[in-house]
Amino acid sequence: MTGATADRGPGEQDGAGQHDGADPQRAGDAQVRPAARAPRSDSDVAWNSMGYLLTGLLFGVGGGLALDAWWGTSFMTPVLTVLGLGSTVYYVWFRYGSR
Helix, strand or coil: CCCHHHHCCCCCCCHHHCCCCCCHHHCCHHHCCCCCCCCCCHHHHHHHHHHHHHHHHHHHHHHHHHHHHHHCCCCHHHHHHHHHHHHHHHHHHHHHCCC
16 A cells, blocks of 8 residues: 555545535434423323233233143242232332332
8 A cells, every 4th residue: 555545544535435524414413302201191100000010910820821831830820920910019119109
């Protein structure tokens, strides 16, 4: 490499590929701000909480039934049901309880 090409690093082009940073398509990007989120209403919090609780219950019961059928036992359904509900109560408590 000789001359001007020796001074350039890998991936650098000559002056034809460079720009001064004034890209017309990105000119307004610095002023764009994300929209502020509206505060959650109490009904949204209640529906979300019920959704989390039902999901934890379904995963606990479903996982327990699947493991009981696979292992030939009968104790995993109540254990995973309690763990599923307990974990979702914990999650809901810390997500929405400190409002």
